[in-house]
């Protein structure tokens with residue numbers, strides 16, 4: 001299995017993988033975010049990683065997160081993440097998450113946030129109390145699902161409102 005950065009030319013296959021991995025109720029929305037990140041041009045680029053053999057097996061994005069008040073980059077939001085249903089529970093999701101965390105850590109990211117099942121994300125070291133000082137862009141439907149991790153500590157940063165990529169500027173995603 002190879003892990004590499006996703007390209008715009010991966011879009012069709014990536015979309016197909018997301019539509020298979022997620023429930024019908026949310027698959028199209030999540031796939032659209034993953035695809036949008038492939039072509040998004042921003043000052044702080046999105047990290048978009050995929051796992052592949054003969055086909056795409058899994059994918060993850062890490063998009064920039066800013067402190068709203070100062071527009072300073074403070075870290076990344078891990079989302080979306082998906083593994084093709086035929087290849088789940090083989091460690092592929094974990095490899096993608098770990099590689100992404102290494103990459104954004106070496107970019108100097110202070111925090112990584114995630115909004116998903118704590119039973120899955122706690123294995124990487126995500127904790128609810130690391131996210132709680134930061135106010136998300138929209139009210140949360142599942143507050144227990146919001147977690148964070150400190151990669152590079154900045155003792156002067158105590159918390160505040162955060163701004164995510166415009167791809168997540170939709171209250172239904174929170």
Ligand SMILES: CC(C)(COP(=O)(O)OP(=O)(O)OC[C@H]1O[C@@H](n2cnc3c(N)ncnc32)[C@H](O)[C@@H]1OP(=O)(O)O)[C@@H](O)C(=O)NCCC(=O)NCCS
Nearest residue numbers: 021081082083088089090091092093094115116117119120
């Ligand atoms: C969640 C997902 C990315 C995990 O990928 P994966 O490659 O199967 O995960 P890994 O092989 O690295 O880890 C498997 C472990 O995670 C657990 N796990 C998988 N999905 C889980 C979930 N939603 N909640 C809790 N645990 C989960 C498995 O039970 C397994 O546990 P074990 O190690 O104790 O046996 C994959 O199941 C998936 O794509 N699910 C559908 C889409 C989705 O829910 N994405 C995440 C959105 S937050």
